[in-house]
Amino acid sequence: MVPKIGFTCSYTPVPLIEAAGFSPYRIFPDTDSADQAGHLLHDNLCPHVKKVLDRCLDNDLDDISGMIFINSCDTMRRLSDAWHDTRPSDRITLIELPSSTSNSSIDYLAEEYERMARNLFEWNGQAFSLDCIHENIELWNQLAVLVSEIEARMSKAFYPGLAASFQKVINAAAAQSIETALNMAKEILSVEQTPQKGKAKVMVFGNLLFDPKVFDLLEDWNIHVAVNDFCTGSRFITGIDTGLNDNFFKALASSYLHNTPCARTMDTSTPGNIAANIVEKAKSADVKGVIGFTLKFCDPYLARVPMIREALANESIPFLMLEGDCTMGAMGQQQTRIEAFSEILGV
Amino acid sequence: MMYEYFDNLEKGIKGRIDKEPQKIHARKKYVLEIARLGKRLYNQDENIAWCGVMAPFDLLNAMGVTSCFVEFVGAMLASTNTADHFLKQAEDEGYATDSCAYHRAVTGAVLENAMPEPNFIIGTSSPCTAGLAVMENFARAYKKDFFILNIPQNDFKEAISYLAGQIQEMTSFVAQHTGHPLSIEKIGKAIELTNKASLLLQNIYDLAKQKPSPVDNQFLKDFGTVMSLLLGTRQAVDICQAFKDELEHRINNPTPNMTNEKKRLLWIQNRIQYQFPINKMLDDLGAKIVVDELNDVTWEPLDPDNPFESIAKKTSSIPFCVDSTRRIDHIKQQIIDYKIDGVVHPCHWGCRQGTGIRGLVSKELRQMDIPVLNLEIDCVDSRNLAKGQIETRLEAFMEMMG
Ligand code: SF4
Ligand code: SF4
Numbered sequence: 184m185v186p187k188i189g190f191t192c193s194y195t196p197v198p199l200i201e202a203a204g205f206s207p208y209r210i211f212p213d214t215d216s217a218d219q220a221g222h223l224l225h226d227n228l229c230p231h232v233k234k235v236l237d238r239c240l241d242n243d244l245d246d247i248s249g250m251i252f253i254n255s256c257d258t259m260r261r262l263s264d265a266w267h268d269t270r271p272s273d274r275i276t277l278i279e280l281p282s283s284t285s286n287s288s289i290d291y292l293a294e295e296y297e298r299m300a301r302n303l304f305e306w307n308g309q310a311f312s313l314d315c316i317h318e319n320i321e322l323w324n325q326l327a328v329l330v331s332e333i334e335a336r337m338s339k340a341f342y343p344g345l346a347a348s349f350q351k352v353i354n355a356a357a358a359q360s361i362e363t364a365l366n367m368a369k370e371i372l373s374v375e376q377t378p379q380k381g382k383a384k385v386m387v388f389g390n391l392l393f394d395p396k397v398f399d400l401l402e403d404w405n406i407h408v409a410v411n412d413f414c415t416g417s418r419f420i421t422g423i424d425t426g427l428n429d430n431f432f433k434a435l436a437s438s439y440l441h442n443t444p445c446a447r448t449m450d451t452s453t454p455g456n457i458a459a460n461i462v463e464k465a466k467s468a469d470v471k472g473v474i475g476f477t478l479k480f481c482d483p484y485l486a487r488v489p490m491i492r493e494a495l496a497n498e499s500i501p502f503l504m505l506e507g508d509c510t511m512g513a514m515g516q517q518q519t520r521i522e523a524f525s526e527i528l529g530v
Numbered sequence: 531m532m533y534e535y536f537d538n539l540e541k542g543i544k545g546r547i548d549k550e551p552q553k554i555h556a557r558k559k560y561v562l563e564i565a566r567l568g569k570r571l572y573n574q575d576e577n578i579a580w581c582g583v584m585a586p587f588d589l590l591n592a593m594g595v596t597s598c599f600v601e602f603v604g605a606m607l608a609s610t611n612t613a614d615h616f617l618k619q620a621e622d623e624g625y626a627t628d629s630c631a632y633h634r635a636v637t638g639a640v641l642e643n644a645m646p647e648p649n650f651i652i653g654t655s656s657p658c659t660a661g662l663a664v665m666e667n668f669a670r671a672y673k674k675d676f677f678i679l680n681i682p683q684n685d686f687k688e689a690i691s692y693l694a695g696q697i698q699e700m701t702s703f704v705a706q707h708t709g710h711p712l713s714i715e716k717i718g719k720a721i722e723l724t725n726k727a728s729l730l731l732q733n734i735y736d737l738a739k740q741k742p743s744p745v746d747n748q749f750l751k752d753f754g755t756v757m758s759l760l761l762g763t764r765q766a767v768d769i770c771q772a773f774k775d776e777l778e779h780r781i782n783n784p785t786p787n788m789t790n791e792k793k794r795l796l797w798i799q800n801r802i803q804y805q806f807p808i809n810k811m812l813d814d815l816g817a818k819i820v821v822d823e824l825n826d827v828t829w830e831p832l833d834p835d836n837p838f839e840s841i842a843k844k845t846s847s848i849p850f851c852v853d854s855t856r857r858i859d860h861i862k863q864q865i866i867d868y869k870i871d872g873v874v875h876p877c878h879w880g881c882r883q884g885t886g887i888r889g890l891v892s893k894e895l896r897q898m899d900i901p902v903l904n905l906e907i908d909c910v911d912s913r914n915l916a917k918g919q920i921e922t923r924l925e926a927f928m929e930m931m932g
Contacts, residue, residue, distance in 0.1 A: 223889040227628070228882055254683055256659040257882035264854035268890055277853075279689065282655045282662055283678040287699065291680075291692040447659060451678055455670035480628055482882060486663035489624035490670065 185360075187245060188303065191235055191262065192253035193414040193443055194280050196296060196435050198319035198423070200251070201361055202312065203303035208247060209357035211393055211415075212509055216241035223268070224261050229478045230508035231391050232262045239269050249274035249306050251299060255447050256483060276302045283451050284440045292436035300432070316431050320423050322361045327422035329368035334410070334417055338468040340378035341407035345371070346398035349411065353419055354393060382407035383528035386465045389476040390446075390484060391415045391509040400514055405525035409468045412461070413476075418443050446483035457487050458494035465500055471528040472501040474521070479506055501528060531644060532603075535610060536568030554779060556772040557749065563765050564756065568606065570596040572646045577708045580645075580668060582654025582661050583755070584681055584851065586697055586841050588762025590652075592720035593704050593712050597652075598759060600664065603639065604632035605752075608803035608910040616642065617911055630880035631910035633664040640671055650674050650707045652700060656681040657850040658883040677703045683853055685846050693842035720762035721832045721840075727761055730770035732827045737777040739868050742791040743820040744780035747809035751801050754825040792816030793931050796864055798823045798875040798891065799850070799884040804912040811921060815928045821868045823849060823861060854887045858894045865900055872901045872931045879908040903927040 187208040188200045197207045212234030220228070220236035238244055250273055252263035263277045278295045281288035304311045333349050336342065348371050356364035384407045393415035401408055411417055423438045425431065440448060450456050465473050473495055477484040488504060495502040503524040507513040543562045547555050570576050579590060579597040590597040607613040613631070616638025621627060623641055625634050639645045651674050653665030662678065669676035679696050682689035705711040731754070738745045750773075760766035780788060795812070797819045802808055812819065829844035849857045864870065873895060877885040892902045905920060 221889075223893070225877060225882075225885045225888045227879065228886055257886060258659075260683060260853070261882065261886035264887065264890060267853075267855065268893070277683070279680075279682040279684070281678075281680040282653075283680060285678075285696075285699075287692060287695050288680060291682075291688065294688050446663075449662075449666050449676075449678065451669075451676045454666045454676045480882065482629065482658070482660040483663055485626045485629045486633075486660060486667060488626070490667065492624060 186248040186307065188249050188251060189244065189247040190251040190253075191231075192255050192259060193419045193421075193445065194253045194255060194278075194439050195251050196299075196423075196439065197356060197361060198323040199296065199300045199303060199316060199435075201322075202315040202319040203300065204307045204309050205248060205303060206360055207357060208245060209354075210235050210238060210244065211354075211358070212238075212391065213394070214238045214241070214243055216243050220265070223265050227480050228258045228261065229390075229481045231478055231481075232258045234508070236262055236265050236269075239266060247273070249276070249303070251275075251303075252277045254279050255445070256481075258480070258482075274302075274306050280448075281440065282447065282449055284448065285451070289433060289436045289440060292440060293430065293432035296435050297432045313431065317425075319361065320425060320431060320435075322365065323420075324422050324425075326356060326361055326365045326368060327420050329365065329372060330417065330420045331422075332372055333368060336372075337411070338409040341380065341382045341384070342376040342378055343402060344399070345376065346402065346408040346411065347395040350393065350395040350398055350416065353416060354395070356420060357415070381405075381530050383472065383525040383530055384409045384468075384470045385472050385474055385525075385528070386410035386412065386461075386468060386470045387474045387476060388412035388461055388464075390478050390481055392476055393509065394511050396511055397514050400511075400518075401521065404518060404521045405530070406474075406521065409470050410464055412464060414443075414445055418445060446487050455487070455490050458490045461491055462494050462498050462500065465495070466498065470500075472503065472524060474524065475502065475504045477504075477506055478509060531612075532606070533569060533572035536565045536572065539565035540569060554772055554776045556769070556776040559772050560753075560769050563760060563769060567596070567598065567759060571598055574646070578646055578648045579650055579652055579704070580648040580665070581652045582656075582665055582679070584654040584656045584845055584848065585652050585679065586700070586845065587759050588720045588724045589697070589701060589712065589717070589841065590704065591760070591762040592716040593701065593708060594710055595704060595708060600636045600668070601632040601661065602756070602759065603645065604635040604910055605800075605803040607635045607639065608912070609805070611805060613804065613910055614913060616644070617913070628880060630658070630660050630878070631908050633660055634880075635910055637664060637667065640668060647672055648674055650703070651676045652679065652703075653677070654679045654681060656683070656848075658881065660880070660882070675703070675707065681845060681851055683846075683851060685843065685852075690839060690842045690846065693846060694838040697841055697845075698838045717837045718834045721834045721837055723763060723767055724761045725831045727757070727766040727770050728827050728829070728831065730767065730774050731757065734770060734773050734777060735821070735825060735827065737774065737781065738820055738825075740781060741794075741869055742784070742789050743794065743818060743868075744777045744784075744788055745818070745820055746787065747812050747819045750822060750825055752822065752824075754822065755800065787813075790816055791818050793871040793928065794818055794820045794869055796821050796823065796861065796868065796870045796873045798861070798873060799881075800824075800876070800878065800909055802876060802907065802909045804910065806912065806915065806917070808920070808924075811924055815924060817872075817924075817928060819874070820870070821864055823864065826860070826864065828860070850883060854890050857887065858891055861891065862894070862898060865895070865898065870900065872903065872927060874903045874905065876905045876907050876909055879906070879911070901927065901930050
């Protein structure tokens with residue numbers, strides 16, 4: 184069996200994990216484990232981190248050969264701290280993630296990604312190989328192209344079940360292998376589907392929404408998910424622009440910093456551009472409304488929701504903001520509001 | 531409103547100092563300088579920079595920029611009992627009550643046009659994600675140029691050189707806006723003054739370690755954090771000298787208050803900012819906060835021949851810039867150095883950075899047999915304060931310490 188490397192953030196370059204001979208294992212915050220994380224850290228932290236930590240505390244994890252953490256926000260760095268405390272013998276690398284996209288940030292992140300790659304090769308007792316990295320980046324980029332094609336299909340018309348299938352592809356890339364995801368994507372695209380009518384075309388955005396069943400539920404509630412803008416969704420499959428650079432790590436750093444528009448990263452030349460980006464995506468997909476789904480206690484989003492609301496209102500795009508945890512159970516509580524929203528949007 | 535407040539504060543304190551010029555007046559001199567900074571921030575003729583907590587204020591001072599971290603304003607609003615209005619304003623605009631109230635209060639002030647317009651904005655990725663996010667919001671609201679200092683959470687060679695490079699870039703960014711580049715002489719002077727102040731700070735903290743400690747519960751409240759705003763200036767050196775003199779004076783002339791020291795406490799991160807008689811409660815119980823976690827000189831003297839790198843090293847040595855293991859090790863060392871009996875950890879609502887390590891701190895200190903009082907409290911927003919409950923918890927904590 185291929186040994187696994189655990190990770191928790193979309194800024195983790197999966198091709199580096201696979202190049203070192205590991206399989207990626209994104210630890211989703213999906214667990215029935217008892218709530219103990221609040222005790223080890225604090226209760227006022229996002230459910231993403233708390234549930235992942237609950238899994239760790241409860242030993243509810245497959246065998247992992249090491250962990251990659253990304254210092255993407257305060258809560259994530261606390262997760263890395265707590266992991267050290269809970270599983271002190273685990274091999275752990277914490278990658279520093281700059282918040283800005285300046286040239287020096289790209290250079291530094293490139294060094295950090297290289298450190299990550301070298302650690303991974305060493306953990307697996309393999310000789311560091313740029314060729315292996317290149318091959319895996321190529322494979323990843325093929326996946327990115329197919330994922331974009333599925334996204335284009337989703338945004339063009341409503342195909343029942345497509346949003347959930349799309350999510351399954353993303354999850355396979357996160358927790359199985361790039362190749363599995365690639366095959367799944369090819370299969371989806373090879374099937375001719377007949378578009379249907381009668382659903383409200385919507386963009387959904389936020390931090391985490393990873394359970395494919397959630398997307399089926401949304402369809403049951405009359406929603407056509409045309410854009411899935413989550414860090415467990417389209418943002419996870421960041422294409423790597425190797426043409427820009429002969430240094431793979433720089434290419435990775437530049438692509439991840441520029442093309443993974445998570446609320447925690449900022450373009451200082453246009454402060455607050457997350458709001459403009461969401462409006463732009465909503466407009467280009469020609470959706471009738473936008474649903475934001477963010478996790479409680481997530482600072483990067485808490486601070487941005489008012490400006491996103493304002494930007495959508497300026498464009499007269501209806502907006503529904505939901506907050507909660509990232510589980511199917513939590514979705515059930517939102518049914519009435521989502522159905523009411525789809526009714527307002529009409530079809 | 532804030533200008534008048536700072537103006538009155540300055541006049542009042544100056545009057546009191548002038549009345550008794552022979553006295554040392556350490557705390558008054560400190561508040562006087564804070565009032566002057568506050569006034570300058572609200573003076574339109576100044577070059578104003580709104581900053582994150584970890585900005586290198588010594589360099590900004592050397593470049594003639596009146597700069598301040600925005601949380602300072604949140605704290606000021608709370609201490610003058612005016613935060614509630616601004617908190618409500620921000621909440622009405624959709625800013626969640628789950629966020630840090632330092633930021634929510636300032637955001638309310640921005641929305642109400644009660645903040646002076648900055649010339650530019652410098653965000654810092656440490657201490658907190660939320661702090662950087664609000665700086666971005668302000669840059670957007672004021673349409674001002676925005677610079678980010680990314681502060682890695684380790685002190686690897688690459689991390690220090692990345693941070694040093696950014697600090698240097700920051701000085702160019704500032705010079706573009708002020709028209710005044712940072713000269714070698716100015717850097718040299720700022721470094722000399724920072725080093726002098728740092729040495730005095732170290733003396734002050736060493737004096738505070740004595741048993742009984744010459745400090746009282748208010749004397750060094752949030753001192754390390756706020757003094758960072760004045761580093762690189764003559765005033766910082768004078769204030770530190772006054773604090774040192776006053777502590778020496780107290781040691782040579784002990785009062786019953788000073789010797790009534792049943793229990794010695796360490797306070798983690800920031801204090802409670804609004805009027806709340808916690809110091810009095812502690813006094814009544816015979817407990818003394820002898821050290822705040824952030825009152826420490828964790829850095830080597832700055833090197834005038836290598837200014838940016840040494841400022842980078844200083845920045846990344848501050849406890850809330852490091853991982854929890856190093857941070858807790860620092861707390862443990864303070865516990866030993868100050869002969870601490872118990873630790874107060876105000877788990878400020880909305881602070882993922884500080885509060886987020888509540889459990890880890892408690893767990894580690896339990897192994898040292900040091901009791902920790904985790905106060906679930908909002909240090910800025912007093913609207914839901916359960917005073918009676920805190921009193922009871924303090925009493926129980928004292929009993930626990932024996
Ligand atoms: S959901 Fe938000 S707070 Fe939680 S890890 Fe992600 S960015 Fe950080
Ligand atoms: S209290 Fe915490 S969240 Fe608030 S400003 Fe300080 S470090 Fe940031």
